Amino acid sequence: xxxxxxxxxxxxxxxxxxxxxxxxxxxxxxxxxxxxxxxxxxxxxxxxxxxxxxxxxxxxxxxxxxxxxxxxxxxxxxxxxxxxxxxxxxxxxxxxxxxxxxxxxxxxxxxxxxxxxxxxxxxxxxxxxxxxxxxxxxxxxxxxxxxxxxxxxxxxxxxxxxxxxxxxxxxxxxxxxxxxxxxxxxxxxxxxxxxxxxxxxxxxxxxxxxxxxxxxxxxx
Numbered sequence: 001x002x003x004x005x006x007x008x009x010x011x012x013x014x015x016x017x018x019x020x021x022x023x024x025x026x027x028x029x030x031x032x033x034x035x036x037x038x039x040x041x042x043x044x045x046x047x048x049x050x051x052x053x054x055x056x057x058x059x060x061x062x063x064x065x066x067x068x069x070x071x072x073x074x075x076x077x078x079x080x081x082x083x084x085x086x087x088x089x090x091x092x093x094x095x096x097x098x099x100x101x102x103x104x105x106x107x108x109x110x111x112x113x114x115x116x117x118x119x120x121x122x123x124x125x126x127x128x129x130x131x132x133x134x135x136x137x138x139x140x141x142x143x144x145x146x147x148x149x150x151x152x153x154x155x156x157x158x159x160x161x162x163x164x165x166x167x168x169x170x171x172x173x174x175x176x177x178x179x180x181x182x183x184x185x186x187x188x189x190x191x192x193x194x195x196x197x198x199x200x201x202x203x204x205x206x207x208x209x210x211x212x213x214x215x216x217x218x219x220x
Contacts, residue, residue, distance in 0.1 A: 015039055050116055054083045061088065070094055072136075074154055085147065087154045089136035097135055098160045101125050105135060105155070106168045106191065107175060109143045119143045121151045148178040156182050170194035 015035035022028045022035075030038070047053075061073035070091025076084045097103075102125065109119045119140050125133040136155055140147035152175075156162050166187040169175045171194065179188045 013039065050114060057083070057086060061086075064088065064090075068092065072154070072158060076150065083139075085138060085140050085150050087136065087138040087151065089154075089158055090134075093133070093135055094158050096127075096133070097125060097158075101127055101133055103159075103161070103165045104168060105165060107152075107155075108169060108191075109140075109172075111143075112139075117141070119147070121147065123151075123155055143172065143174060145174040145177045148172075148174040149181055152178045152182040162186060 015032055015038075018035040018038055019030055019032065022030050057075060061075065065071045065073060068091045072087070072089045072091075072094065074085075074087045076086075078084050105123050105125055107121070107123050109121045112118045112120055119142060121138040121140055121143075123135045123137070125135055127133045136151075136158065138147075138151045138154065140151065152167075159165060162183060163185040165183060166189060167175070167179055167183060168189050168191050170191055176188065179186065
């Protein structure tokens with residue numbers, strides 16, 4: 001009944017929406033738990049089992065490399081052959097970076113909001129119009145030094161002149177440790193947005209943020 005409503009990826013249907021829908025259209029008052037399980041069943045019907053989807057990654061990566069020459073992918077598993085890391089960089093993005101994009105790369109991670117616990121690691125740049133230019137991304141089991149070292153190693157192998165690269169990130173220790181190991185000759189700078197966010201959280205004086213803005217946006 002609800003499966004077709006989940007086909008649109010931009011539509012977020014909550015259990016409360018299902019409860020309201022069932023009451024208005026069918027006069028039924030399901031509990032929140034039943035509505036949640038109905039949503040879970042509908043998502044499974046549309047997208048399949050999220051754990052089983054990992055089995056399709058090798059084929060998907062293979063076809064991506066075949067259809068877009070220059071695309072680089074890699075999957076790493078643990079001793080029990082379970083998924084550990086997955087990396088992907090499209091060939092067109094790699095070529096663009098190595099030819100016309102400034103060698104300034106911003107890296108960050110975000111936690112995946114699903115049943116599968118993990119993080120998404122990303123590397124992006126800015127092109128001439130100051131818009132985001134995607135370079136590479138990876139899936140990892142957690143954000144730690146090991147996952148960052150693995151991700152930056154894959155990123156390093158894509159770049160023609162890694163010694164000219166500047167990495168911009170937050171102050172996560174995993175990134176700092178990885179930079180010293182993978183990009184020993186590259187520059188590492190702290191992201192102004194994250195720096196301002198931390199300053200706002202720990203320092204309540206408005207003058208501190210004003211001073212930071214003056215330092216960051218100093219005229220050339």
